[in-house]
Amino acid sequence: MAGLLVIHIAAALAILWWRGRVGRRAFLVGSVGPLAVLVWAIFQASGISAGTPYVQRIGWVPSLDLTFDLRVDAYSLAYLLVIAGAGVAIFIYAARYFSDGSRVPTFAATMTIFAGAMVGIVVSDHLLSIFVFWELTTITSYLLIGYDDHKAQARSAALHAALITGAGGLAMLGGFVLLADAAGSYLISDIVSQPPAASTAVTVAWLLILLGAVTKSAQFPFHAWLPGAMSAPTPASAFLHSATMVKAGIFLVGRLGATATATADWWQPVILVVGFITMVIGGWRALRQTDLKLLLAFGTVSQLGFLFLLIGSGSAKLVFGGLALLVAHALFKAALFMVVGTIDHQAGTRDIRRLSGLRRSMPGTFWTAVAAAASMAAVPLTYGFVAKEAAFDGLVGKETTMIAAAAAASILTVVYSARFLIGAFGPHEPGQEPAGPEAPVARSALLWSPLVLAGAGIVLGFAPRLVLGLVDNATVAVTGVAAAGKLVLWPGLVPALGWSALSLAVGAVLVARPPRVDAAVGAVGTLADKLPTGEGTYRRALPALLTFADRSSGILQNGSLPAYIAIIVLVAVALPAAAVVGDLPPLTRPPGGIALEWMLGALIVGAAISLVFVRRRFAVVILLGGVGYGIAGLYAILGGPDLSLTQLLVETLAIALFAFVLRHLPGTFNEAVTARIPRIVVALTVGSFVFAGGLLANTFRGGRAVADSYLAQAVPEAAGSNVVNVILVDFRGFDTLGEITVLVAATLGVAGLAVPALRMLRREG
């Protein structure tokens, strides 16, 4: 299983390695990834469907108990098949869609990585690895949407998608941590089998996770990034925004829906309301688009709303309908996106008002579009109809408002499906310059890829048994109960059929009277336009966010070194002090020192106090050195020759380096001593805190367990009798490695800062 992820990475690397020669065939190389997943899923299907999940655990840091856990049950399998199936078709399509260009291979490699990340999301059992793959899809989708980076619109759309889904992802990470903390495990399989008890933390966790899913799956009120993301090249839109990325949020709510419903009673209502609003808004906005791709995008928002509420509800009958619809949606939506791509590719536009005569010049594409749009509108004899019946069947018996809302969205779906077909293949609008294909479509992947997917939507309509087992087992896998749902072409005279028939009939009537519909849509539209839209809100929120970031960093990063140091040391004092204040035990005074200690102490304190009153910089440096040498002396007396030696050397080097810098600075401070009062206060606070801390540590000085074990092990384990050095290079060697890394970075930093600064000083002087 993990090998499948490696195949994606290897394919992407291979593309990048040969990017000079591979051209658009890069997509064929990339298709190896989804193809491998598809083959694997088909071979594993019978075993997994029978109820034995495929489990793989790879310990990658065994000593820290970090594992990489993969688990594929029937629910994951359903998504795997959808992702891989659509993936193979779209990759092959993309290999024909693009022309050879220097950036095409990079695009293909990014899409391959994206496909791998998507597979990673659905097969991970560990919450944190889900998060990592989740963010990987965010990053790769940012690159894919912003492919046309010379267009400002594409860049801002990519940023919009990345900001919204990235912010949601971060919220989700917080939710994961809280959830895992409450449940005692990061493994989803554990959390689902032993749900955490309801508590405030768990409620917050579900809210945050829901936020992640809502943003990723483009649900209201965060749906606006998805239509914007249509500036991606069409194959990416077909893959990301129909079959995969937007399904990630649905995958997550489906996976956790039953558990969430059990521990939070608000989960189901919230999911239902969010889903319904998304569904209706998406359907409505789709009616008003003139760009075929945007029409599909808003249609997708609408469909995602429906899938979200069905699959996230945690109720077996709804999940069953939702999963049936998920498969249908992937088939017809990927096909329709590719149809749009083909039209755009051949005719050079996808504007409904200009396209003309495509029905005759592109018959194959036309019939593909008819099949897919029929499935989308849930016309009988298509798989879309079968799936929608299952969804209606699940809703029957719930509240009537819910089913009425679903019917309303279905009516909108019928109307925008028809609008798609008529707009794309009908005549152009009067007054617009007509556009048609410059050349007939070659019998290539541009034709076949969408045809296969759309055809599958018809075939499955007549043979729904092919997916029944998959959908049924997937439902059991997440809800624990069988839905006893049906996937049939003719359900008999049941209420669900009534709702389907009603939606179709009303939809057909509306389609048959386009002028009146347009007038009505226009009238309501002028009213609706006054409401805030998702895009508008985002456009207003973004500058506000940037201004806030600007101001807050202006306050926090004000460039004043004394302020930084004051903040750092005061926080370092306040946090531990807050922890011990209140129950401070009586402090014991350590045994009194010898005369030499007192003398050194007096030297240190005297030097430190005089520091405050001195105005010459060089004297300050010397006094600082005096403090340091005094401390080195104390170390020597107290039996720490190594510490003492190092302290002595560091002080010496530091004084000398100070002297270097002082050459470039004025000889004296020209501030009054009174101006130092705030800094004196900070210094006194820190000093007394450290003093009290020392006494406190002395009071609680318990056993010598650590010291004794180090002393005992130094010679036998590390063959060294200087235990300080053995600690540095062996026992705590990792720390030392970290420290020298910091030293290297600091040296480079000093060089980077000092060279230009000195150059400036020289020029002025």
Place this chain on the structure above:
Amino acid sequence: MSSLRGSAILEAGVITVSGPLLVFSVYLLFAGHNQPGGGFAGGLVAGIALLLAWVAGGMETVRRVVPIRAGVLLGFGLTLAAISGFASMFAGLGFLESGYLEFSVPGVGKVKVVSALAFDMGVYLVIVGMALGLVRVLGEDETLDAEAAS
């Protein structure tokens, strides 16, 4: 500082001292495993020696003492330290866990080589690199003058 450089006594003294200091720094590095010292202390002593060299003869002298660029020392030291850590893993030990080899050299006697020495050498090189880098950046007046003039 330039006034200091005029003093012949100081210059002679500094040159006399800095050679033994460098030797002493290497001694500290090797002795560190069993006696006070180690890569950190050794590196600091070498750093001080470099500073003295700068006082005596400016960057010219520093470059004569260590004809290597600071970045090379830093990079090499860090790499050496990291590699020695992984090398322990290949020998079946934990990361940075030290093993040792004992053999006798004719005329010297028994010599014990600890793998941690390589790590400590890395530390030593990083510290020397740091000192050299700082001296170079803060002490290089000549190039700055040349640049300011150009």
